[in-house]
Every structure is written in C-alpha cells, then in structure tokens.
Amino acid sequence: MVFDARRSAAVLADERGTLYRRARQELVLCYPNNYRVAGASLGFQVVYRALNSRQSISCERAVLPDDCFDDGWRGPLRSMEHGQPLGAFSVVLFSIAYELDIPHLAWMLQAGGLAALVDDRGEQVAPVIVGGPMTQSNALPLGPFVDAVVMGEAEDALEDLLDALEADLPKPQLLRRLAEIRGVWVPSLHGDAVPNVLVARGAHIPAHGVWTSPHSEFRDMALLETSRGCPRYCKFCVVRAPASPMRSPELERVVNALDHGIYRDAERVGFVGAAVSDWPFIKGALRAAIDRGKGVGISSLRADKLDEEFVELLQLGGYRTLTVASDAPSQRMRGKMMKGLRERHFLAVAELARTFRMKQMKMYLILGLPEEEDSDLTELIDLCGQLSTRVPLAITISPFVPKLHTPLAEAPFESIPVMMKRLKTVQKALRRRVDVRFDSPRWAWIEYRLSQGGRATGLAAWQAFQAGGAYADYKRAFAELDADDASEQRAAVAAAERHDLWALRGAR
C-alpha cells in the first residue's frame, strides 16, 4: 500500500505521541526506509523531539512507502503530519542508520521534488542536513547528496544547530555557520576533511522516545535508553570502548521516566542501548517496569550477564526468546575478536532458556572474519548441535563487513562464493535441528563498498539504484568506478614517471 495521505492518516490515527505543530519555520525529518523501520529508531524519535522543542520551529516526518520497492514508486513523497512535499520545507533533515539506505536518501529527495544531487540544487532550495548512527563509521559517500552532516552522537551539537536554523539565514550563510559547529561536516566547505565523531555527554542519557505505534517494528513498545556506548572491545564493532565509552545513568533517572510521557500508558517498554545487559541497574529497571504492569523488551543480551534472576525478570516481562550474540564461530575466533565469551556461557543460556520455558534461544553470528578456517565452522556446528538439544535454536549469520574506526577497518571482505559456501555448509549440517538464517553476502558486499568508499562510491550506488537497484547494477557501477580509479592511478604513475624523466634530463 502506497504511503499516501490516506495511509498516513490511518497510521497516525494508531500512533500515540504524535506532535502536530506548525510554526514560523517548518522542517521535515526523513528516515530513508519505511515507517516500520523508522519507528524502531530511538535516535530518529529523539531528533524529532529536539526539532520540535523551539517555539519558532516545527518539524514533521517523512518515510518511504511500505511497498515502494515492489511497484516502481516514483513519489510524490509528502510529510506524514500535514501532507506537504519536501520542497515546501525550509530545511530537510535525515536520520540514517545503514549504508544501504544511502540510495534511499537520494530517492526520497527526488520523490519529494528536490534534486538528488547537492550540485543540482540551487541556493534557494532547502538545505539537506543528515545525522544518525551511520555517521559513526563513514560519512563520505553522503557527500554528493547533502549540504551538512552531524557526525556521531548529535545531542551536544543540537542546540547550536537549532540556533543556526532558527536564525533563518540564506543557505550559503547557514552552511558557513554550520561549518563552525564542532562535529558538523559541510562537504562544500570542508572537502573530504570529515571532523571527528561526536560522543554525547552523560547528561543526555537516557534518551526518551516520542511515539508508540502498532505499525512499528516493535509494535506498541515505548523505547527508553538505559545506557550509551559499550565497556567492551570487540574488534569489529563501531561502538566499542574506548571510542564509544559506556555512559551509565543512575537507575532513578530511568525508573522516573516510566511514570511520564509515553511510558505511563505504554503496555510494553523496550530498554535500548548497545550494551543494556552491561548496565549495572538493568535488573532494577526491569523490576520497576514489571511492577507497573508493563511488558519488557531488551535490545541485546550478553551471554555472560544472564543468570536466573535476570531471566526470570525477562520471563515475567513477557520475554519468550533469549537472544544473544556469539559474533564469531569458535573460541579461537571469539578470542581474536576480543569477544570475551566462552562456549560455557552459551550452554548456560540454553539451560536458562529451558528452565524458564522460553520458546527459543536465538544467536547472532558473524562469518567471514579474518583468519577464519574450516575448523571454526566445525566448532560452530558442534556448539549449535549441543544448544539445540536443550532449547529450540535459531541462528542468524551476517557476513563480516569491516567498518572504519575499528581495529579491523582494513581487513578484507571475504569473497561472495566463499561466504556462500560457508553459509551453506552450516545450513546443511544443522538442517532439521536449527533454524539457520543468513544475510545476503551480495548485499553485505555492497554495504562493504559503501562502508569503505568515498563520494564517488556514493554516486555509483545512486546510479546503480536508478538502473534498477539489483546486485548486478551495483556490481557494474562499482566495476566502472574501479576501472576509472585504475586508469586515474595509471595516469598518475605515468605522469610521475614523465616528471622523473624530465627531472633526470634536466639534471644532465
């Protein structure tokens, strides 16, 4: 169903917490995916609230239609609250979480009546400003499409950003002002010199959600942050310590939130954070929510943090699937990745799941890590076999995608045929015993290219998307890019050699 005015009205009728405001200056905050995914982003909700916090500014939302990928949708894209095209707003903002959403961002601009490329938008056209979790890794591919990027955790930059927006300046002046804010990258002024990622102060934590909806991924769950960052050092992770240190609010601040705003009436509360089970007060928060008659959800569980008390609380809060991450197939690889978990932790989780009558244990894994061997897969298959005798087991395997700002930033991406072979090996060995699912290695490769690439990679992805958006389109677009790079490099080497030759002749 297309996300037209009728569909918007129906979704908003079911939503609690919608902010219907209109002010002198109207902004729109977009999420480059559909409403179901956007609603699961606490960061999107936090920025929506912040942009509605000033008297003279109001902010609406825009998302992609649910089935836009199926029916060749071309727009028009309108805001959810008042049905305005993107071009009607004075500033267009985006929150982006994943590299694969970069072409969607360009698509939304086009469908909203704006040119996708920043160079094709004149000075009179609304500036496009982007933030979100993806900027913690590599923002460069956003360069061809946007006027400014807030790097990393935006809270500390938001007041300055709002001051700048409130000043209602002509675009060139606004961009100059934004370029002076710490952590804001303005591609037209900074070139490729991207500023350091911002790390928010503890005062902003916990972040509160704004709305709940039966149509969002977590269905009527009110999202509440418990902590930010992580105290652990997993080598592949963008939110590892010390770059993204654990920031832990006191229990009181989280519990107090339960009696206010959307949490007061919500039937379920989702505790959100990269390392919720490492937050020292998580059991107290679960108990407080359960005492108020609420169901609970948690975004991630560390296998070594679960004990009977913890799992009993989860059970009381309606939790039916114990989800943990091994993130590596064997003890050897968990050690190399600094995961800090052992086989016995996963076996203990399976026992707890059985004791507390969980429907299922779920485990997230990464394959294709550097130096991975067949013996690592054998160990994984053996462990999964053991777990599945205790509790129904489901595993989800993601191909390893090296990310910038991690110790594995320069690690290779495993070839797609090798990844497919490994995934099939695991699937075949665990057939009828374990529910094995995996993310497509092809799409992981596209994510990899965008994770490592620059502006030209962003442009190539957009060309591929316009050409149909299939894997073959991306493959072709990136191959052309590589060929151009290679010929540029050859030309540079030839020029350097000529220069040497001339220098040599000159010396004679």
Ligand code: SF4
């Ligand atoms: S993978 Fe999880 S535990 Fe490891 S550093 Fe990242 S958030 Fe922390």
